[in-house]
Amino acid sequence: MSRRALQEPTFLILTALAAGAQHGYGIMSDVGKISDGRVKLRAGTLYAALDRLDAENLIEADREEIVDGRLRRYYRLTGAGAQRLAAEVERLQAQTNVAARRLDLLGGTA
Amino acid sequence: MNGTAELEGRYRLLLALYPAEHRRAHEDEMLGVLMTGARAGQGRPGLAEAADLIWGALRIRLRPTPHDAAGLLWRDALAVVSTVLPLIILVYLSVSALGLLGVHGALLAALARSDAESLAAWVILTACVMMRLRRIAALVAAGMLTWYAIPAADVPNWYYLAPVSMLLFVTLGLEAAVLLASPGPRRGLQILTWKGFAAALVVPAAVVSAIQRLWVLHPVATAGITTIVIFVAISGLALTSALGRRVAALLSIPGFYACVHLLVLPSTAGGPYVNVAAWEGPLRITLTCLPLAALLGVTIAITAARRVRARRDLADGPSSG
Numbered sequence: 383m384s385r386r387a388l389q390e391p392t393f394l395i396l397t398a399l400a401a402g403a404q405h406g407y408g409i410m411s412d413v414g415k416i417s418d419g420r421v422k423l424r425a426g427t428l429y430a431a432l433d434r435l436d437a438e439n440l441i442e443a444d445r446e447e448i449v450d451g452r453l454r455r456y457y458r459l460t461g462a463g464a465q466r467l468a469a470e471v472e473r474l475q476a477q478t479n480v481a482a483r484r485l486d487l488l489g490g491t492a
Numbered sequence: 493m494n495g496t497a498e499l500e501g502r503y504r505l506l507l508a509l510y511p512a513e514h515r516r517a518h519e520d521e522m523l524g525v526l527m528t529g530a531r532a533g534q535g536r537p538g539l540a541e542a543a544d545l546i547w548g549a550l551r552i553r554l555r556p557t558p559h560d561a562a563g564l565l566w567r568d569a570l571a572v573v574s575t576v577l578p579l580i581i582l583v584y585l586s587v588s589a590l591g592l593l594g595v596h597g598a599l600l601a602a603l604a605r606s607d608a609e610s611l612a613a614w615v616i617l618t619a620c621v622m623m624r625l626r627r628i629a630a631l632v633a634a635g636m637l638t639w640y641a642i643p644a645a646d647v648p649n650w651y652y653l654a655p656v657s658m659l660l661f662v663t664l665g666l667e668a669a670v671l672l673a674s675p676g677p678r679r680g681l682q683i684l685t686w687k688g689f690a691a692a693l694v695v696p697a698a699v700v701s702a703i704q705r706l707w708v709l710h711p712v713a714t715a716g717i718t719t720i721v722i723f724v725a726i727s728g729l730a731l732t733s734a735l736g737r738r739v740a741a742l743l744s745i746p747g748f749y750a751c752v753h754l755l756v757l758p759s760t761a762g763g764p765y766v767n768v769a770a771w772e773g774p775l776r777i778t779l780t781c782l783p784l785a786a787l788l789g790v791t792i793a794i795t796a797a798r799r800v801r802a803r804r805d806l807a808d809g810p811s812s813g
Contacts, residue, residue: 406525424541425525426548429518433552452524 388470394421395431396440396459396467403444403458406432432457440466495535500527502536509549567674568683569738574626574670575680576692577743578618578633581663584696585611588704613639617667626676633668637661659749666745683735695725703754715754722747 388396391413398404398412409432410423435441440463444456459467503526507519526537537545589611613636620629640660670676699718706714726747730740 406521407528410525410529424544425522425529426541426544426546428525429522430548430551433514433518434555437555449524452527453520454524455518455521 387473388466390417390421391423391427392431392435393467393470395423395428395435396463396470399441399457399459400464400467403456405447405454405456407454409457435463439463495533496527498535499530499537503527503545506537506542506545506549509546511549511553514552565735566738568679568735569742570670570674571676571679572683572688572735572739573680573742574629574667574674575621575677575684576688576739577663577667577670577746578614578621578629579689579692580696582614582618583693584700585614587697587700621671621677622681624676624678624681626671626678629676630668630671633664633671637664637668640664659746659753662749663746666742670742691725691729695721699750718754719751722751 394413394416395409397416398409401412404412406425406428410425410428413421413423432441436443436457439460441457442460444458446456447454500523503523504519507515507522510519526541613632617629617632617636620632637660640657674680699721702718702721703714706717726740726744729743730737
């Protein structure tokens, strides 16, 4: 079955969770680091994405903590989420390889 | 109020835009994220942050749920409506018929049409529904629609577009449609609770009783009270659950014509309804047909958009964040 490409924020959120369970603010910070500061997730976008990814069974709640009187819920990748991310990495790699080969043929840099 | 509390209050206002279910699950958590990310001394959300929260709330509200994607919730709502709608009308007509002795006025004569044939037809339709005879009930509803429509078409002054006629046509058309488009009363009777049945009996009985007791003395007040009763009943239903919202949306179509009919009648007191000049021609079309057309158009557009999106998501897998 053909699948649409993940858009960048979704890809980055799944990538952040691939390192282990993280809470909302942790995901936002990690996405900033992974993208070298280029993508700055905000809470509205993050929780809309988490809500949908949870509904699609790609992530799930891991545990909850109370820190400074505030709730922190940690999220982790599910097996289906890890598979989806792996499929996306494979797809991107295949495209990148094609691009690199063609640039080599043209005498450019990959 | 210090800066932190003020900022938290403003964030809570923005978070109030999210659906209640989402707020229950995530409000404290989101508030923690927002407050952790706030600058020292920040007193209000930034413009971009506020826009992001509003956009996030909108996306979550518009997202089809798994139930929506499968159409199960709507199918259940159609089944419930197919079961209660004839019951509501039958109760209304029966209470009207019982009280009609000694009561005069165009309202009951026109709205209830409680002649013996009409009442018998609604009894048959309701009996078919209660016996779970879905297709036969749909045929009876379609036959009754034809039975009402043919004579109305011959009456002058656009009578067939008057709210009272539209109420009958829309109710019977809706009943035939929901019977054909859903599992019908077989499913509706499984879903309906005793509270649902009680409401289907009490609300129409209360409306018709109010009309019969008060109309002659206070027509405007009676129209107002009965409209409020209908509005409160439908709104209350909409607040109960996602299924209740869908049932309320469907029942609001005949409910709209019932209210319009009641509200416009006070101005017509003193003359036969069909001769009221104000309701002739384009004005009658505007006030009776366009709201229904608009409602149907919006419903079809929303349903189509949600179905397209749900199918796309099911076929293509996850989409973007």
